[in-house]
Amino acid sequence: MEVTSIKDGIIIDHVDAGTALTVLRYLKVDPTTTKLALIMNASSHALGAKDIIKIEDVEDLNLDALGLVAPHATINIVRGGGIVNKRQPGLPEHLVGVISCRNPRCVTTAERGLEQRFHLANAQRAEYRCDYCDEEAKL
Amino acid sequence: MAGSSVVTLDDIPTSGIQSLLDKARYIDSHMKEVAGTCNGRVLATLFYEPSTRTRLSFETAMLRLGGKVIGFAGSQLSSATKGETIHDTVKVVSQYADIIAMRHPKEGAALVAAQASDVPVINGGDGGHMHPTQTLADLSTIEARFGRVTDLTVGLCGDLTFGRTVHSLIETLCRFGNVRFVLISPDELKTPQYVLDRINGSPTCSYTEASDLTSVIGDLDVLYMTRVQKERFFNEDDYLRLRDTYILDAAKMALAKPTMAVLHPLPRVNEIAQEVDADPRAAYFQQVRRGMLMRMALESSLLGDELPGYEEHNDIDANADTKEAQD
Numbered sequence: 001m002e003v004t005s006i007k008d009g010i011i012i013d014h015v016d017a018g019t020a021l022t023v024l025r026y027l028k029v030d031p032t033t034t035k036l037a038l039i040m041n042a043s044s045h046a047l048g049a050k051d052i053i054k055i056e057d058v059e060d061l062n063l064d065a066l067g068l069v070a071p072h073a074t075i076n077i078v079r080g081g082g083i084v085n086k087r088q089p090g091l092p093e094h095l096v097g098v099i100s101c102r103n104p105r106c107v108t109t110a111e112r113g114l115e116q117r118f119h120l121a122n123a124q125r126a127e128y129r130c131d132y133c134d135e136e137a138k139l
Numbered sequence: 140m141a142g143s144s145v146v147t148l149d150d151i152p153t154s155g156i157q158s159l160l161d162k163a164r165y166i167d168s169h170m171k172e173v174a175g176t177c178n179g180r181v182l183a184t185l186f187y188e189p190s191t192r193t194r195l196s197f198e199t200a201m202l203r204l205g206g207k208v209i210g211f212a213g214s215q216l217s218s219a220t221k222g223e224t225i226h227d228t229v230k231v232v233s234q235y236a237d238i239i240a241m242r243h244p245k246e247g248a249a250l251v252a253a254q255a256s257d258v259p260v261i262n263g264g265d266g267g268h269m270h271p272t273q274t275l276a277d278l279s280t281i282e283a284r285f286g287r288v289t290d291l292t293v294g295l296c297g298d299l300t301f302g303r304t305v306h307s308l309i310e311t312l313c314r315f316g317n318v319r320f321v322l323i324s325p326d327e328l329k330t331p332q333y334v335l336d337r338i339n340g341s342p343t344c345s346y347t348e349a350s351d352l353t354s355v356i357g358d359l360d361v362l363y364m365t366r367v368q369k370e371r372f373f374n375e376d377d378y379l380r381l382r383d384t385y386i387l388d389a390a391k392m393a394l395a396k397p398t399m400a401v402l403h404p405l406p407r408v409n410e411i412a413q414e415v416d417a418d419p420r421a422a423y424f425q426q427v428r429r430g431m432l433m434r435m436a437l438e439s440s441l442l443g444d445e446l447p448g449y450e451e452h453n454d455i456d457a458n459a460d461t462k463e464a465q466d
Contacts, residue, residue, distance in 0.1 A: 103246065105244075105245060105246045105266050105267065106245065106246050106247055107225070107243075107245040107246060107247040107248045107250075107251055107265070108247065109245075110245050111224055111225055111226065111245070111248075111251055112224055113224070113226070114226075114251065130247065131247070131250065132246065132247025132248075132250050132251070133246035133247040133266075133268055134246075134247075134268065135246075
């Protein structure tokens, strides 16, 4: 399957099969207004099946959430039709404005204007916890 | 420490906690000398939910240091009823007061307050999340009884799943090291894995789990009892069954060491029989006094007000401990 068919943009490969739309939601990419292609449930040697997301003409996409929502993904940066950079998503120390705390007792559910903030509590388990209430992040 | 806020005990280095313990012991034996330490200072107590012990403890601590107190008790008395945010209330109050102690039912509220405030904020409990000054009271009580907070076998009994005081005490004792924990609970209320991970992460601490208090009480130097909180259960039958699992009475105390100390964050329901109160090993009312002393140490330290006559690492009046152990 050809994955370099965009000219300038990002290809997120090896997304767990069936989760591409979820990944887009966490990356805050609106599929109704963005030039993108989704390939879902493609064959994969490594994963058996995978999704692929191709996004054309993106400048400053915040990929912080990828390590959490697509831990097996590969990020390909495409310039002029060729891949100029390939990397795995990392686990940033902090996630700001990416995921929301599910704890109904958390102050973020009541205080207006409070940004959702999480910190990496355990890198081995890719475990993030809310800065405010310490509840574990759930997708 | 001066000028900073205390949202969790992670905000204070272990050496700072030791310093607070030293100061509390000094204050206990030099009440007259420290009575003017915070002259002219104003503490604001912002208590958005009911509390008798904690609020009065913070306020008494400041009054005993020579400062004054303003504040409210109950969110119905605050601008929260008009829809004001925690941020705005604290920002305003920090223009009036030199230091703030806050209790709020929402978890993480203390961090919001600390970020908004222009003066130090002390977390007086944010829902089921953190209550750092309770842990300071616990540590001070243990130190008053044993002269140390290490090389002890510490049993924690009751609700070990939801009990924030238990988790905080375990995590803080792990920072000092050399503690053997005995975790006594029914299967439904066992210690969460992340707390066990913290013990496992300490090279000198260890734990065992038990469900029968009588079989392990003889091994313990400290027995920390907790209340099974009704609000944690959806099912009243489950609550009633688990509430009565462990009741400490004179018969169980007869199996314990003569030097064991019984702690409880209070309020108790029925988990400690009143007959235990007269036992010299009952330390839970002493614990309340130690809490006030630690809040005096904390408030003066965060304000940067030095205790008259106190020097770091000075020789503390050893009679203070002996006196309390005999109370």
